[in-house]
Structure formats: C-alpha cells, structure tokens
Amino acid sequence: MQKKTGQKKPVIEKVEKPFLTGSFCGKDAWKEVPKRVLALLGVSFLYFIGSVLISFDSLIGRILPAIAIIALVIYYQLVRGMSQGTGDVAYGEMMYSRQEEGKDISPEDRNRCYHPAKGFFEALMGAAPYVLIALVFAVMTKPITYALGVLPSWTSELMLQNEFGNPLNYYTTGAGIQALDILRIIVRAMIMPFVSVASYISADATLLMERLSPLCILIAPLAYGIGYLQGPAQRTKINTGIKMGDDKKRRKERKARKQRRQSKTPERLI
Numbered sequence: 001m002q003k004k005t006g007q008k009k010p011v012i013e014k015v016e017k018p019f020l021t022g023s024f025c026g027k028d029a030w031k032e033v034p035k036r037v038l039a040l041l042g043v044s045f046l047y048f049i050g051s052v053l054i055s056f057d058s059l060i061g062r063i064l065p066a067i068a069i070i071a072l073v074i075y076y077q078l079v080r081g082m083s084q085g086t087g088d089v090a091y092g093e094m095m096y097s098r099q100e101e102g103k104d105i106s107p108e109d110r111n112r113c114y115h116p117a118k119g120f121f122e123a124l125m126g127a128a129p130y131v132l133i134a135l136v137f138a139v140m141t142k143p144i145t146y147a148l149g150v151l152p153s154w155t156s157e158l159m160l161q162n163e164f165g166n167p168l169n170y171y172t173t174g175a176g177i178q179a180l181d182i183l184r185i186i187v188r189a190m191i192m193p194f195v196s197v198a199s200y201i202s203a204d205a206t207l208l209m210e211r212l213s214p215l216c217i218l219i220a221p222l223a224y225g226i227g228y229l230q231g232p233a234q235r236t237k238i239n240t241g242i243k244m245g246d247d248k249k250r251r252k253e254r255k256a257r258k259q260r261r262q263s264k265t266p267e268r269l270i
Contacts, residue, residue, distance in 0.1 A: 015239040019092030019232075020099065024118040026111030032084070036126020036221070039080070043073050043220045044130075044190040051192035062200050066193035070219065077220050078227035081119050085231020086238070088114035093235070119228020123221035130190060134213040137183040141210045143203060184210070191216040 023029070047069065054065040092113035095105055187210065188195045194216050198209040209216070 012240065012244065014236055015243045016236050017093045017239055018096050019089055019235075020095045020105075020110060020113045022088070022092065022113030022115050022118070023111040024115040024121045026118075027108055028112045029118050029122050030125075032122045033125045036122050036224070037129065039077075039224075040127055040130055040217075040220060043077075044192075046073065047192040048189045051196045055196060059197070059200055062197045066197050069193050073220050074223040077123075077223035078230075081123070081224035081227025082230045082234055083227075084122075085114060085119060085228035086234040087231075088112065088118065089231045089235040114231055116229060120222070120225035122228075123224040124218075127217060127221040130217050131214050133183065134187050134190065134217055137180075137187045138211045138213055140180050140183065141207065142180075143207055187213050 050069045051066070054061075056062055056065070095109055095113055099105055191209065191213050194209050194212075195206060198205040
C-alpha cells in the first residue's frame with residue numbers, strides 16, 4: 001500500500017491590521033531630515049573611497065566595482081527606508097487602537113503615523129543641499145581644456161633675460177583655482193563611481209555625467225523612499241508571523257494536554 005505523499009499545506013491568512021495615516025511633512029519627518037543629510041554625506045564618502053581604491057585600468061574593471069558600490073548603497077537605503085516605514089505603520093496601529101478605545105490622540109502623535117509620501121519627503125529634503133550644488137555645477141560646467149604646466153626650476157635664470165623672460169612670463173599668469181574647479185571636486189566626490197567609468201570612456205562622457213550629476217545624487221534618496229513604501233507589507237508579514245507563532249504555540253499546548261489525559265491510568269479500586 002502506497003503512502004500518500006501529497007499533503008495539503010495549511011493556508012496562511014495574512015493579518016492586516018488597520019492603522020492611522022499621518023502627515024508626510026510633520027514634526028517627526030523634519031526631525032529625520034538631518035539624518036538623511038548625514039546619510040547622503042556618508043554615501044558620498046563611500047562613493048569616493050570605494051572608487052579611489054578600485055580604480056582599475058580597464059572599462060570592465062571600473063564598471064563592475066561601480067555597479068557593486070551603487071547596488072550596496074541602494075540596498076542599504078532600501079533597508080533603512082523599510083525599517084522606518086515599518087516602525088511608522090506599527091505606531092499607526094497603536095494610535096488606531098487608542099482611537100477605537102475612545103482615547104484622545106494629539107496632532108503630533110497622529111502626524112507621526114505612516115504616510116506613503118513621508119519617506120520621499122525626508123529623503124528629498126535631506127538631499128536638497130547636495131542637489132542644489134550639483135544643479136549649479138551642471139549649469140556652469142564645460143569641457144576641460146588643456147592647461148599650461150609648471151616651468152622647471154632651471155628656467156628661473158632665463159626669466160631674468162628679456163628675450164626669454166617675456167615669452168616665459170605667460171606661464172606665470174595662470175588664473176588659479178576658480179569656483180568651478182571647487183564645485184567640480186565636490187560634485188565628482190558625490191558621484192565618483194559614475195565619473196570613474198565615464199572618465200575612462202571619453203571627456204565627452206565625463207562632461208555628460210557631470211551635467212547629469214543631480215540625477216545621480218538622487219538615486220540613493222529615491223531608494224530610501226521606495227523602501228519606506230514597503231512599510232505596510234513588512235508590518236503585515238510581522239503580524240502574520242506573530243499570529244502563526246501564537247497558533248503553533250496553542251496547537252502544542254492542546255497536543256500536550258491531550259497526551260497528558262491519554263497517559264493517565266485509571267486508579268485501582270481497593
């Protein structure tokens with residue numbers, strides 16, 4: 001006799017608890033903005049250090065590490081946004097329970113609850129200073145032209161002679177570091193993986209990447225906002241897991257009680 005191998009698995013019912021919806025720009029959202037500013041600063045630091053350490057002399061050798069660094073940043077921002085969104089949904093569930101009990105809810109507590117646009121608001125406000133700098137640079141940037149080098153030390157004596165000094169004096173009239181050069185250093189540090197690949201291709205590709213720098217900077221903040229949107233789904237998984245754990249515990253307790261009843265032997269009559 002063959003044993004039945006196909007056993008139906010119990011259907012898992014999702015536990016979706018109601019929650020209050022807050023404000024996307026409440027006091028708690030503004031408190032999160034400085035954290036987003038620092039987070040993007042950390043992203044820029046990771047971009048810069050990572051790209052400098054793995055700057056290989058081949059296109060593939062630059063593309064693959066650049067993709068890895070950017071993917072790591074996106075993943076981390078997704079997880080951070082998801083964690084924040086899940087916490088806000090949990091707070092919204094608690095506020096909903098208080099409302100059902102007839103308790104008063106302050107505007108600050110209500111605003112703290114989950115809102116779909118809150119993650120994007122926090123991330124974009126945190127990225128605003130960086131994006132503004134990049135926008136200014138994107139408008140001002142231009143192709144890098146050839147610059148005169150520094151004269152060797154032995155030409156100092158020739159500078160004292162009129163027939164040599166006047167032509168060579170042109171090398172000493174450089175414009176120095178300009179505001180555009182400072183902006184270029186700052187913006188390139190914020191988008192270093194993209195610039196690392198583009199600079200290997202051509203000067204035109206580098207110029208294009210510099211003009212697209214505001215969009216490159218927005219990749220990490222948008223990942224945070226997308227992760228925040230997953231808050232309700234993650235909270236549903238948590239609630240479902242809690243219910244499954246409770247049901248399993250109750251089944252074990254019922255099974256244990258049943259075994260204890262069956263193991264009891266009838267008392268002997270004297």
